[in-house]
Amino acid sequence: MEKVIEESLQGTSLELAQKENNTKKLFIESYGCQMNFSDSEVVASILLDQGYNTTQNLEEADLVLVNTCSIRDKAEQTVRKRLEKYNKVKRSNPKMKVGVLGCMAERLKSKFLEEEKIVDLVVGPDAYKDIPNLLKEVEEGRDAINVILSKEETYGDVSPVRLMSNGVTAFVSITRGCDNMCTFCVVPFTRGRERSRDPQSILEEITDLYSRGFKEVTLLGQNVDSYLWYGGGLKKDYDKATDMQKATAVDFAQLLENCAIQFPKMRFRFSTSNPQDMHEEVLHVIAKYHNVCKYIHLPVQSGSTRILKEMNRQHTREEYMALVDKIRSIIPNCSISQDIIAGFPTETEQDHQDTLSLIEYVKYDFGFMFSYSERPGTLAARKLEDDIPEDVKQRRLQEIVDLQREIGLERTQRFIGETVEVLIEKTSKKSENEWSGRTSQNTVVVFPKENYKAGDFVLVKITNCTSATLIGEAVNYSEMHS
Template sequence: MEKVIDESIQGSALELVSKPENSKKLFIESYGCQMNFSDSEIVASILAETGYNTTKVLEEADLVLVNTCSIRDKAEQTVRKRLETYQVAKRKNPGMKVGVLGCMAERLKSQLLEEEKIVDLVVGPDAYKDLPNLLVEVEAGRDAINVILSKDETYGDIAPVRLDTTGVSAFVSITRGCDNMCTFCVVPFTRGRERSREPQSIMDEISDLWQKGYKEVTLLGQNVDSYLWYGGGLKKDFVKATDLQKATAVSFADLLDRVATAFPKLRVRFTTSNPQDMHTEVLEVIAKHANICKHIHLPIQSGSDRILKLMNRLHTREEYFTLIDNVRRIVPDCAITQDIITGFPTETEEDHADTIDLMKKVRYDFGYMYAYSERPGTLAGRKMEDDVPQEVKLRRLREIVDLQQIHSAERTQAFVGQIVEVLVEKESKRSKAEWAGRNSQNLTTVFPKGHYQVGDFVNVLIHRCTSGTLIGEAVGYGSMQS
């Protein structure tokens, strides 16, 4: 399960997608994981070639699109509330068209379009190139839907419009879809089979970002560690590959090494990893390159072997501990973050205690923690009774969150008195006199602005901290500063 953001880009960076010849206006919002935000940049690029400039003002839009998430019920309910807001705007602007993109679009399909009649078009994650044709259908007064999943679409030939006004950090998609079939997860059904993007197109996109002044990229996929390219993209075809193709195959470790080597002054992050697919070769590449950030998001979901098996997680508790030991040995300064689901069907107090025990052993830097919500279409939704009472789920979740806060405070406290290198990303939320950025371990760091600018790498001496933020003062430019 990929890290959930639950916030909106709201058609940001208008100046980056404004073409004088375009006469229509697009308002686009994204909810959910980083992949949805990346996809929205692809959509904005496609529609920029179809006559649409982006706008931050909902009421003036000709086309309103919301890129959706189905990973949790809360995410779907958030989108439904936004659709109600769009309907209010549409009554004031009858020419406005509204569309739903992404995972929720694929999962609900015709329900939104035909039964509830609250949108004009529904477009799945693999059908964005069909948007121009679908808009023709909408303009002709017909409903439009395309939720067909693809076995090979990676959008590697689309140069995304960067919906990011700072121009500092960007997502670069390297895989799409997922083959893991965790019983709680809708991603394999809403995003289809896993496929890897051609490596040269990834390198070209990163080169373009570097030339435009970007200082950091995040290699993105539902499961980046299973990236594999031998000239076809689909993992399942690797067994049919020729000896030459196998000899020249590009793994995730290879790709990561290529990117870090080619762009030594560009920070490189990646997400998300799956424990059974992360190998020591990747860890050795991280340790080899100073510009690869020392942070791995490594979802565990549960500390109980019994629950892990029911979730169809393809590793055991002990195998996970072995991986953690390897991370600590090979990349000793690496931050490790988690996803945990509590209250999965049949979870007992003993299972919950196993999760608490695992957290105490690993002592994560940060985490994304959720109470289980049944997702229609998943194996758990079809075959397992959601039998853990809500009050029990919430109590267990509270215990998990409280423990994580203790561990997070320990991790941040360890930086007090140290100098960390920070990439300045934006103004601090708490003060216009301070900059905010992240260190290699992905910790937000704030410090007085001084003469530094957005996009600078700055060494910051940490004086104090909260459980999630480092606070200090600049002591000079960092080693990554060009």
């Protein structure tokens, strides 16, 4: 799975500005990748217009929604425990309705509604606009379900309510679904086939964010660099498009360049990339524009060509290394991060060594590393035996983590003595007297607050570092500061 799961955010309940005259209370909790958190903002926006204000008090909620993830077994188990908790509360507040959204909803619809009877409504990732109708069904005493996957739905016409916002950085979804069919991943089955959002609606959403003082946008999707707008419809149907549609189509490099040009005082990131779709034009856009961050999350999953084939990844070890060489030559100061799975079925000790040697070769700045856990419904679960013992998986994972930590420290140390541009995001976790922000390369920087404020672009002289954080002192505002 190409989405980063931030452990610190798991299970966050969301609260936003209250709308006057709204009388009902919504408690919404999110698990999984950033796409799910972004979807929760869309749902809250739809329900705000239906009379629901958010609450962080579960006991007073009229409607409880949990936005779920099917990527790892741990996330699924956590959501089940939460549903048990909701239902205990529901016993003392029988008017409360409980619903499951997102990827688990599609996969476990009948189990939740019919067998276990633990929820009132089940809503798949493409059916959020149908929630008001589903709630009416529930109120009339019927179970409500919509997990139909859409060929068109991109939520381009819904302005998300920024639920977890620091007022500085925001996520803007540009694609939904995925066509890649990696054997370990459930996304194509839970989120449907890939389709892109109208570039005009993306630019309008960014314009709105800019007018409200946001300074950085991450363009978000299961696979952003295969973005392709040709008037609507599935990416896989592009070959059936008319000559006019093809002539006026917008790809990811063009979209990213449009963002950079139209909003010179905003910074742009994107997540996530798939190596097979990372075209050279995108690299040139990153290199050309100061406000496009010099950072690429480039999931590899394994350093072994044989395992990559078993995973149905559309590239070899050598092709991946050639892409990294190209990134280093076009964007010399670029940071690269990885996703790696240890202990995929049939993985030998040599395959594992290939992964370690790839980490050495690429010198990733940081990464997201997991041991393989079989996900029901995936091709791997159907066709491959999960044959690597748990202790072997854990040892291999630890070796990957240890090597990444060592290389990550080296990569962070390269900034010592340099002056870097930082966008201030928030007060540092460790000290009320320090700001925390990130460089273009996505490295966290902490420094004394002085007279700067959140949202400022500042130049910081780096004097020290830990394995993942730079420490320094601000010297002035940067040219990005308006």
